[in-house]
Each structure stands twice: as C-alpha cells, then as structure tokens.
Amino acid sequence: MSQLEMWFEFIKQNWLVFLIALIVLLAIVSFVKTMIKWALVVVIVAAVAVYSGITWDDVNNVVTTVKDETVLKxxxxxxxxxxxxxxxxxxxxxxxxxxxxxxxxxxxxxxxxxxxxxxxxxxxxxxxxxxxxxxxxxxxxxxxxx
Incomplete structure (x- = not known):
C-alpha cells in the first residue's frame, strides 16, 4: 500500500473527526474576533495532527521534500x-x-x-x-x- 493510499484510507475511516474539526475551525474564525482565535486554531490543528498520528519527523520530512523539490525546479x-x-x-x-x-x-x-x-x-x-x-x-x- 502506497503512502497516498494509506492517507486516503485513514481519511475515509476518520472523515467525521476531520469534518467536525473543520466546522469548529470555521466557526472560531468567523465568530471569535481576537488573537485567541488563532491560538484556538493552532490547538485544534495540532490536536487533529496528533490524533492522525503525524509526528514532527513527518512534518520535517514533508517540509524538506517540498524545499528540495522547489530548489530543484x-x-x-x-x-x-x-x-x-x-x-x-x-x-x-x-x-x-x-x-x-x-x-x-x-x-x-x-x-x-x-x-x-x-x-x-x-x-x-x-x-x-x-x-x-x-x-x-x-x-x-x-x-x-x-
């Protein structure tokens, strides 16, 4: 199973969690007018990332890959x-x-x-x-x- 297929399968299994997180994020961004909203957004995104099993190594690898591809292009x-x-x-x-x-x-x-x-x-x-x-x-x- 490729990396992309694995992600699609994970999203299929946890679509409800992602949908709820997206709705909460949109509500926070729409209704909260202070800097607290961005702190809440970061907390929610971090919670979803932790829930999904993403590690800092994964994020670092993605950033490095994107940077390398951009420099090469x-x-x-x-x-x-x-x-x-x-x-x-x-x-x-x-x-x-x-x-x-x-x-x-x-x-x-x-x-x-x-x-x-x-x-x-x-x-x-x-x-x-x-x-x-x-x-x-x-x-x-x-x-x-x-």
Whole structure:
C-alpha cells in the first residue's frame, strides 16, 4: 500500500473527526474576533495532527521534500533561462576583479578562472554553483554581447 493510499484510507475511516474539526475551525474564525482565535486554531490543528498520528519527523520530512523539490525546479528553470537568455545577457567587469552577467531573469557573479559562480534567478539567490558547460556557454555568449 502506497503512502497516498494509506492517507486516503485513514481519511475515509476518520472523515467525521476531520469534518467536525473543520466546522469548529470555521466557526472560531468567523465568530471569535481576537488573537485567541488563532491560538484556538493552532490547538485544534495540532490536536487533529496528533490524533492522525503525524509526528514532527513527518512534518520535517514533508517540509524538506517540498524545499528540495522547489530548489530543484528553480535550478532547472535557471538553467533553461540561461540557454534562452544568453543573447540578451550583458557582461560587466567589476572593479574588484569579479564579473557580473545580467539577463532579464538571471544575475551571475563570478571570479575569472574560478570554478564557482553565484547565481540569482528572478531575484532569488540560488547560492554558489560549480561551473558547468551551460554556465560556461552563458558566460562566453555574454562576453560577446559586450
């Protein structure tokens, strides 16, 4: 039985508990107008989570998985943008010896003859990357666009 099937089975068996919790949450959010309502919401959500057997490790695993998948998708999008935006990229040599390449969605900063570059995609820093063929081609194309 897969993880998804297990969850569906659990929800089928405990649908009434989830329905009651949802109704109580909606009532609290609608009628209680103070900060206490958010404390009650957190308590109810935590109680349902404990009742369902969710542990902090499960939550941590889900958060880690979502984060990893998001970063991977951003990296894929950045690589695709490099290939598409290479002709629009502008190369600038900085006074400190580094260079900066900007295109509509990317900003790449590096040091000549270094294997590492810093990359931002749509204003979001993707950290330090090792040079690969796509990045080298992007840098070459940007230098030609000077």
């Amino acid at each position: 951003l990296k894929d999008q950045a690589m695709n943008s490099m290939m598409e935006e290479a002709k629009k990229a502008t190369f600038k040599s900085n006074e400190d010896g580094t260079y900066t390449i900007k295109s509509p969605n990317l900003e790449l900063t590096g040091t000549p003859n270094s294997d590492k570059v810093k990359l931002s995609f749509n204003g979001v820093s993707l950290g330090e990357w090792s040079m690969n063929d796509t990045i080298r081609d992007f840098v070459k194309e940007a230098k030609q666009n000077k």
